[in-house]
Amino acid sequence: MSIINYASREIQFKIVYYGPALCGKTTNLGYIHKRINPENRGDLVSLATASDRTLFFDFLPLNAVVIKGFVTKFQLYTVPGQVIYNATRQLVLRSVDGVIFVADSQWEKMEENVESFKNLEDNLAKQNISIDEIPYVLQYNKRDLENVAPVNYLEYVLNNRKKRVQSFEVVSSTGQNVFASLNAVSQILLHKFSKQSDTPKTAPTPVAIPVEPPVRKEGAAV
Amino acid sequence: MTIPFLSYFKRGKGKGNGAVKEKAASPAKPALPPLEKPSSERFSKTVMPNATRTLAPQDPFEMAARSTALGGQMPAATGPRTISLGPSAMTMSAHHLPPAVALALEPTVERVISLELIDVLTEIPPGYVKPTESIDTSRRVLLKASEVEKGMASGKPTVSLATVYQQVPEIFIRRVENADALQLNLPFNKVLEGFANMHVRADQERAAAVPQVETPFLKVTLEDNEKFGTTTEPLETTEMPPVRIEPATAEALAAAEPEVAAEARLKMWPSPSASPSTNGKTPQTPARIPFKLSPNGTDGPAPESVPASSGPSVPNLLPSPLAPVAGRIDDSSRDEASSPKPGSALPATTPPVRIPFKMAALVTDEEAKPKQEPWLTKESLAVASDVAQAPNVASTVVSETARVAEVKIALPLLPILKSLPPMQLTGDPSCVPPDVRIEFPFALIEPQLASGRISVTAKVFEVSLSASFRGLFQAGPGAVDVALPLQEVLKNLPATSLRMRDDQEEQDAGQNFATPFSAKAEEDAKRFNVPAAPVPKPVAAPVETKSADRAATTEEKTTDPATSPEDQPSGRPLRTPLQVALDTDEKLDAKGVVALVNKIPGVKACSILFGDGLSLAGSLPEDLETEGLCAMAPSLLQRVENHLVDTKLGQLRGMTLSCLKGAITFYMHENLCLAALHADLDLPGETREKLSRVVHELSRKYSHPV
Numbered sequence: 001m002s003i004i005n006y007a008s009r010e011i012q013f014k015i016v017y018y019g020p021a022l023c024g025k026t027t028n029l030g031y032i033h034k035r036i037n038p039e040n041r042g043d044l045v046s047l048a049t050a051s052d053r054t055l056f057f058d059f060l061p062l063n064a065v066v067i068k069g070f071v072t073k074f075q076l077y078t079v080p081g082q083v084i085y086n087a088t089r090q091l092v093l094r095s096v097d098g099v100i101f102v103a104d105s106q107w108e109k110m111e112e113n114v115e116s117f118k119n120l121e122d123n124l125a126k127q128n129i130s131i132d133e134i135p136y137v138l139q140y141n142k143r144d145l146e147n148v149a150p151v152n153y154l155e156y157v158l159n160n161r162k163k164r165v166q167s168f169e170v171v172s173s174t175g176q177n178v179f180a181s182l183n184a185v186s187q188i189l190l191h192k193f194s195k196q197s198d199t200p201k202t203a204p205t206p207v208a209i210p211v212e213p214p215v216r217k218e219g220a221a222v
Numbered sequence: 223m224t225i226p227f228l229s230y231f232k233r234g235k236g237k238g239n240g241a242v243k244e245k246a247a248s249p250a251k252p253a254l255p256p257l258e259k260p261s262s263e264r265f266s267k268t269v270m271p272n273a274t275r276t277l278a279p280q281d282p283f284e285m286a287a288r289s290t291a292l293g294g295q296m297p298a299a300t301g302p303r304t305i306s307l308g309p310s311a312m313t314m315s316a317h318h319l320p321p322a323v324a325l326a327l328e329p330t331v332e333r334v335i336s337l338e339l340i341d342v343l344t345e346i347p348p349g350y351v352k353p354t355e356s357i358d359t360s361r362r363v364l365l366k367a368s369e370v371e372k373g374m375a376s377g378k379p380t381v382s383l384a385t386v387y388q389q390v391p392e393i394f395i396r397r398v399e400n401a402d403a404l405q406l407n408l409p410f411n412k413v414l415e416g417f418a419n420m421h422v423r424a425d426q427e428r429a430a431a432v433p434q435v436e437t438p439f440l441k442v443t444l445e446d447n448e449k450f451g452t453t454t455e456p457l458e459t460t461e462m463p464p465v466r467i468e469p470a471t472a473e474a475l476a477a478a479e480p481e482v483a484a485e486a487r488l489k490m491w492p493s494p495s496a497s498p499s500t501n502g503k504t505p506q507t508p509a510r511i512p513f514k515l516s517p518n519g520t521d522g523p524a525p526e527s528v529p530a531s532s533g534p535s536v537p538n539l540l541p542s543p544l545a546p547v548a549g550r551i552d553d554s555s556r557d558e559a560s561s562p563k564p565g566s567a568l569p570a571t572t573p574p575v576r577i578p579f580k581m582a583a584l585v586t587d588e589e590a591k592p593k594q595e596p597w598l599t600k601e602s603l604a605v606a607s608d609v610a611q612a613p614n615v616a617s618t619v620v621s622e623t624a625r626v627a628e629v630k631i632a633l634p635l636l637p638i639l640k641s642l643p644p645m646q647l648t649g650d651p652s653c654v655p656p657d658v659r660i661e662f663p664f665a666l667i668e669p670q671l672a673s674g675r676i677s678v679t680a681k682v683f684e685v686s687l688s689a690s691f692r693g694l695f696q697a698g699p700g701a702v703d704v705a706l707p708l709q710e711v712l713k714n715l716p717a718t719s720l721r722m723r724d725d726q727e728e729q730d731a732g733q734n735f736a737t738p739f740s741a742k743a744e745e746d747a748k749r750f751n752v753p754a755a756p757v758p759k760p761v762a763a764p765v766e767t768k769s770a771d772r773a774a775t776t777e778e779k780t781t782d783p784a785t786s787p788e789d790q791p792s793g794r795p796l797r798t799p800l801q802v803a804l805d806t807d808e809k810l811d812a813k814g815v816v817a818l819v820n821k822i823p824g825v826k827a828c829s830i831l832f833g834d835g836l837s838l839a840g841s842l843p844e845d846l847e848t849e850g851l852c853a854m855a856p857s858l859l860q861r862v863e864n865h866l867v868d869t870k871l872g873q874l875r876g877m878t879l880s881c882l883k884g885a886i887t888f889y890m891h892e893n894l895c896l897a898a899l900h901a902d903l904d905l906p907g908e909t910r911e912k913l914s915r916v917v918h919e920l921s922r923k924y925s926h927p928v
Contacts, residue, residue, distance in 0.1 A: 035742055062738060074738070107709050110674030135729075140757070144798050152760035153712055156720040157672055164726040166756035173922065174799045179743035180754035186737035191730060 019102035020112035021081030099136035105148035135188035138167035333367035335416030812839035
């Protein structure tokens with residue numbers, strides 16, 4: 001659930017990149033970190049093993065003003081994909097607002113994708129959250145490789161639920177559709193937040209409004 | 223000596239002695255109204271002070287027997303037993319209780335059977351019990367069913383003497399210890415009768431109906447049903463008691479009598495032993511609870527079991543060309559199959575709602591012969607052949623069932639063999655020609671499609687191998703399953719196998735909101751020349767309503783590449799980033815990249831170099847003799863980049879050497895360098911941007927080849 005701090009006029013959204021090992025979650029965050037204006041982002045905190053695998057999680061705070069009078073902070077997390085780190089994944093998933101499930105498109109990774117998605121369902125269920133209640137989108141990553149499964153099969157495997165979610169063909173190493181998927185889940189989050197704030201409450205709640213896209217400054221990282 | 227509070231004690235004692243007299247003499251005082259606690263502060267159990275609850279010592283066996291085994295034969299009450307229950311408790315069911323309370327109140331009942339004492343007495347050795355004349359031998363003793371049933375399989379049920387002692391200690395002369403191992407034989411028939419008189423608990427709930435899906439065992443089950451005259455309906459052991467619904471009026475409540483419980487009667491339907499004639503009346507077929515069927519051939523909602531890790535995601539709504547069609551079976555034979563056979567115990571009433579089965583398409587007689595399907599046991603094959611030869615009514619149906627065709631998909635054998643662990647190989651798989659295929663039943667493949675991994679057991683694989691290659695494979699005991707290449711499986715699947723469910727709801731996207739990432743997403747979409755829109759819902763190929771001939775279908779599905787899922791439209795073919803950067807659909811190699819870079823406005827010629835100076839491809843004019851410079855360029859760029867760290871100029875994008883006879887710009891990323899000779903004095907900004915992107919993609923392609 002999003003955290004609203006009326007004193008500091010901040011709203012925090014927690015978005016978790018979830019998926020099997022080596023599917024490109026950290027690469028997603030690395031690309032976002034590289035592309036976002038340094039003024040609007042914090043440092044990318046990454047706890048990795050010697051083999052560069054995420055040991056605990058990656059963390060990237062992003063600040064923006066998309067809700068009038070409130071600073072919106074998006075906290076992007078990744079989870080370790082390795083099966084043995086399930087306790088860590090459960091920890092990172094606590095109070096999650098949105099999920100980007102990163103699936104590896106390679107043929108030999110299909111089973112891991114399915115297991116990881118099931119694991120996501122299970123871990124959310126332990127928090128009494130249904131996967132259908134939480135905003136999430138699917139990323140079919142590594143679409144630039146040659147040994148990838150067709151999108152319709154990935155859809156059949158991962159997106160054949162009653163509620164169809166948005167899915168994106170992504171190449172996280174180059175950044176293709178990385179922001180599109182993050183944008184999609186952010187929109188769903190803001191939409192949900194806006195709907196919730198429509199309900200009458202005693203305390204005044206902010207209303208999400210569209211704003212002009214930030215102008216890219218010269219000298220920003222490419 | 224003054225004892226404090228003594229006066230209170232005396233007053234209380236005197237009050238107790240003369241309480242009755244005082245009560246009779248003095249007028250009745252109005253009773254104080256009980257204090258009403260808010261419901262939140264109450265305990266779940268309220269004890270009323272005036273209610274009496276006197277319980278005689280109860281034997282657990284006796285308690286158990288009252289609730290189960292004896293039915294109407296309740297033993298005589300051994301003492302007053304009054305339990306006062308409030309009206310709320312009467313109406314409250316376990317469903318309305320908190321789970322923990324409901325669990326605590328759940329009756330923990332031991333299964334028991336009862337026998338007459340005389341049946342046990344005859345088996346007790348002399349010296350243990352009193353003379354028979356002094357014992358009421360007609361009374362019944364209760365025996366644990368779990369203890370007695372151990373010997374039922376051998377026809378010799380026994381019970382320990384200690385158990386009998388626990389039940390009727392008064393008939394014994396001396397004490398029998400629990401550890402006494404002496405076993406008493408019991409009359410088999412009476413024990414069997416006792417077991418037969420057991421009935422299920424009255425508060426049972428019907429388990430959720432599981433829709434019948436097509437499994438490898440369905441065919442055998444159907445054959446067995448025909449053979450034994452059974453159905454696949456779940457066994458009904460107790461009829462539901464009749465329910466009388468009347469408006470609750472005061473008169474009705476006053477005149478209300480307990481409903482007569484339904485006569486407990488074993489209904490081992492459709493076993494002949496439970497013939498309705500035993501009761502002398504024709505039983506009414508209870509109204510069946512309509513099952514909610516899955517979308518497997520129906521319009522019901524689909525179960526939530528996606529992703530397919532938990533099994534097949536959603537069964538296909540469509541009659542798969544491989545799926546059997548119910549209408550193929552002759553109506554006459556179906557009628558015969560569904561009607562009760564003479565002598566069977568099936569009541570001649572309207573048949574209950576049946577779960578529709580999928581029946582496979584018909585094939586020719588030759589194909590109808592039972593093949594060595596992996597899931598067919600020897601017994602079932604024997605049954606099928608026997609039944610097919612038997613000239614009875616069921617033979618028609620069985621032969622029809624036996625002719626059920628199993629559509630198979632063919633996969634290339636070579637990659638499967640190559641992926642096998644060495645312990646399962648007994649020869650060199652490279653001797654297998656690449657065009658040799660191995661066939662597997664689609665029924666084995668389909669349930670695994672959504673799991674992301676498709677495998678068959680080693681036994682199935684061995685059976686499916688042709689005889690000429692069977693020597694290459696050894697299943698062995700404890701052999702691991704054989705994984706099938708998912709890519710090949712999908713190539714050979716029917717197009718409708720991956721159909722998405724039709725009742726999907728779209729996500730509430732909220733696209734009116736601009737987020738901090740909207741601008742970047744649009745930028746990237748332009749940069750990569752791909753839409754930032756999500757993947758559209760895949761559209762399945764049109765469905766063939768008529769199931770075609772099996773052979774034709776198989777051939778079509780296995781050989782027609784146009785229907786392979788890879789070729790189904792999921793948008794236009796995806797370009798690689800390098801193709802995007804150069805805006806081309808051509809398959810690119812180093813020379814192709816050079817040719818395309820030369821066509822970029824402002825570029826006359828170019829060369830691609832590795833970081834160590836070695837040239838990968840190039841078209842720089844030889845007369846300029848730039849090889850040496852190009853070889854040095856990567857190290858120069860690295861040095862410059864090192865010095866740029868100390869500046870605030872930002873990341874190095876390129877280095878241009880402007881000379882009298884021309885200009886050359888070097889771009890470098892990681893281990894790859896691109897040298898571009900200018901056509902004019904300077905390069906346009908767009909060209910610089912493009913070249914920078916090209917060298918990025920080239921470095922990904924050649925520095926870290928996948």
